[in-house]
Amino acid sequence: MSGRETVSDRIYVGLSGWGDHDDLYVKGTKPADKLKVYTQHFPIIEMDNSFYAIPSPNKMNKWSMQTPDNFGFIVKAYQGMTGHSRGKIPFSDMRTMFNVFKESADVLGKQDKLKAVLFQYPPWFECERKNVEILKRTREWMDGFPVALEFRHRSWFLPEYREKALQLMRDEGWIHSIADEPDAGVGSIPVILESTQSHATMIRLHGRNASGWHASGQSNWREVRYLYRYNAEELEEWRRNILLLLNSTEECWLIFNNNSGGDAADNAKQLMKLFGLESGPEPVRQLEWE
Template structure:
């Protein structure tokens, strides 16, 4: 049976001191991180632009098989509400072009107040899909995005709906949309961004992730419970349990 891509990582690549021994001693944080985990989610792009040279440098510093997920800027998702966003979208795509083949996913997280409106959503994702062949993951947070019309729109444009924990809506913890990509974003429960996932929770997450991969999808599992540094430990534990750890650290 063909093995489908399975990527496990965190939002950002900070390495807390308590995990330092799990990583090589030499290199930047990203270089060290990329020796142990296969992907990372860039969240800072949501808040501010980075220079094209920065993305190029990041891409050049990681192994060939490593992949980046990049979050769309808030100017597009939150301020413009997906409307009249072509100029901002073009600028963003130009900035990240240096990631090249190491760009794995474009992530669009919507504000909780943004309701599903077919004309707006269809127009935006038609525009985005016309500009990129990269995978697209969408994390909507208003219940109106979890109905049949929104699901159909996402499938039409090959957009995967994020499976988020904790969920903001019924079935929000289940992946949806285009079924060739499954993207899990684990923010921490019960305290979002702060809570650790215990061993039992990680077993459950592992079963869900493995089942999605066995179903033929490319699977991403991103831990975003970064406030107390738990994300990195959770990602390493899950990667080990699924047989997906990177190279072991080596003494220099």
């Protein structure tokens, strides 16, 4: 299927988190009201606060109640579940941690608002047999939940492993989370335009700030890493990529994660307009400039 007029109901564009995008909110908007305002702009969101702490079911239900029935959440897996915490977890064991997380995410699942749980593994999670076993165990423990998988170590997509990694995702039921990020060595991955599940493919656009990608030792590394604004040519490139992916997957979910300079919302709306999607109100900053 191709053509801008035929794909609008199969493309979902959103942002990572709802608290950092000041352009979306008038001055004085309360933090508790931001998610509700966000839904006026985008139909999907990546919940990133779940990476730092597992929300309670009550908190998850409260957030869900602020969104319309057709809204979608991609919930980022807690850092202890992906190895980012290097084994330090505030639970008695790994299985308990997974069960607590599933109880929380299931609130959205029962309300038909859970698109997927995103497992983004750290840069030191290499293509090794022990890590393949971790992926299989994780998929088993997340049985009944839709899951997406994003790597950060390039070894998974080296020529000798690429097809095996993709086939693993297909066989185990992982939605491929395609990353757009700078070419910055083994701690980054190339764009791999492959769908692994027929119902959905995820794309996360992190920006292409190569010089800031390895700023982990700096106190402001998060701000530096994701400081990037996509230009018109790069967004057009992604329009073409998405049309290609839609030949092999029913839906594409795009999450802009270039949050540091306030560019994510603007870029997301630009891409939506390329597809003729309803992009909601203009960002507050843009209105102030007019």
